[in-house]
Amino acid sequence: MRLKGKRAIVTGGGSGFGEGIVRKFVVEGARVVVADRDQAAAERVARSLPDRAVAVVADISTEAGFADVVAGAQRAFGGLDILVNNAGVGHTPQALETVTDEVFDRIANVNMKSIYFGAKAVVPHFKQQKYGVFLNVASTGGVSPRPNLTWYNASKGWVITATRAMAVELAPFGIRVNAINPVAGETPLLKTFMGQDTPDIRAKFLSTIPIGRFSTPEDMGNAAAFLCSDEASMITGVAMEVDGGRCI
Numbered sequence: 647m648r649l650k651g652k653r654a655i656v657t658g659g660g661s662g663f664g665e666g667i668v669r670k671f672v673v674e675g676a677r678v679v680v681a682d683r684d685q686a687a688a689e690r691v692a693r694s695l696p697d698r699a700v701a702v703v704a705d706i707s708t709e710a711g712f713a714d715v716v717a718g719a720q721r722a723f724g725g726l727d728i729l730v731n732n733a734g735v736g737h738t739p740q741a742l743e744t745v746t747d748e749v750f751d752r753i754a755n756v757n758m759k760s761i762y763f764g765a766k767a768v769v770p771h772f773k774q775q776k777y778g779v780f781l782n783v784a785s786t787g788g789v790s791p792r793p794n795l796t797w798y799n800a801s802k803g804w805v806i807t808a809t810r811a812m813a814v815e816l817a818p819f820g821i822r823v824n825a826i827n828p829v830a831g832e833t834p835l836l837k838t839f840m841g842q843d844t845p846d847i848r849a850k851f852l853s854t855i856p857i858g859r860f861s862t863p864e865d866m867g868n869a870a871a872f873l874c875s876d877e878a879s880m881i882t883g884v885a886m887e888v889d890g891g892r893c894i
Contacts (some may be wrong), residue, residue: 648875650675653723657735660687666863706754739794757801813883830888831861857890
């Protein structure tokens with residue numbers, strides 16, 4: 647029960663790594679807002695965790711959408727202790743100059759600007775209570791970029807730098823900020839990154855991961871629970887690779 651009594655928001659909590667984080671947080675004693683733009687997904691996860699999770703449907707790539715999520719946490723739990731910025735989007739493998747403005751803007755809004763909106767909404771509350779934890783889900787792509795995913799890689803590099811900068815600025819207020827860097831996993835984004843899902847392409851991806859398997863939602867939940875717990879009270883500004891050795 648490492649998160650007993652804690653109140654958390656997990657964006658993109660309706661599937662994939664976000665769902666894994668939600669479920670682990672609940673096991674560890676937290677109450678969680680499952681924030682997702684997919685109403686059916688958010689409600690499915692929340693219903694499976696009665697009295698411990700609530701669904702809030704919102705587009706966190708907008709300031710108003712993120713404000714709705716934070717207001718939902720206030721209504722449901724009376725406050726907030728942890729914000730997990732997990733929601734993210736990618737683009738299919740392609741030459742960097744062929745990515746459209748629309749796709750680029752979507753990546754920037756979801757992967758980067760949502761973290762800015764989350765900070766605007768939550769930092770004043772965390773400063774007032776002199777405690778709070780941010781966890782940003784970045785990617786191994788921000789550390790060791792794959793070809794033909796340039797703008798996705800760049801957005802995750804931004805997340806890592808933002809994490810470190812936030813950690814330095816917010817530490818005097820009792821606020822910790824960390825990130826995790828997953829490798830490709832069995833999530834809705836996997837097919838996007840691969841372009842198409844075939845045994846040959848999967849084998850090529852797996853050949854770059856020394857442990858020999860994809861990341862799982864459970865892997866992300868375990869790492870997130872530790873970094874957001876008081877056991878990690880001396881850890882801030884870290885971007886932890888949860889990648890089976892890919893970035894070595």
